[in-house]
Amino acid sequence: MYIEPFTVYIPNAFTPDGDQYNNNWSPVVALNSQEWHLTIYDRWGEMLWESFDQNAGWDGFYKGRKMQQGVYGYALRYVSCGLEDKYNTLTGHFSLLK
Numbered sequence: 001m002y003i004e005p006f007t008v009y010i011p012n013a014f015t016p017d018g019d020q021y022n023n024n025w026s027p028v029v030a031l032n033s034q035e036w037h038l039t040i041y042d043r044w045g046e047m048l049w050e051s052f053d054q055n056a057g058w059d060g061f062y063k064g065r066k067m068q069q070g071v072y073g074y075a076l077r078y079v080s081c082g083l084e085d086k087y088n089t090l091t092g093h094f095s096l097l098k
Contacts, residue, residue, distance in 0.1 A: 016060030024057030
């Protein structure tokens with residue numbers, strides 16, 4: 001039996017209001033991945049942000065403009081640090097709160 005040591009926690013909201021808490025949105029992992037591709041979309045499917053760095057987070061801006069409060073979608077495709085070299089995909093949504 002093989003137990004995958006790599007777990008991903010996906011926050012369901014963030015508040016990019018300039019204080020020191022929850023200003024960026026990103027999945028949280030305890031270990032390094034082999035590959036990482038995170039994309040964030042608005043409700044119409046337009047891609048607002050993408051990153052290949054698992055330590056980067058979205059600040060709630062698109063083209064220099066602060067986005068409105070609302071629900072945004074994400075797609076995360078990654079290869080974990082485990083023994084199995086396969087792609088995993090997670091999709092869902094989260095809220096930007098003001």
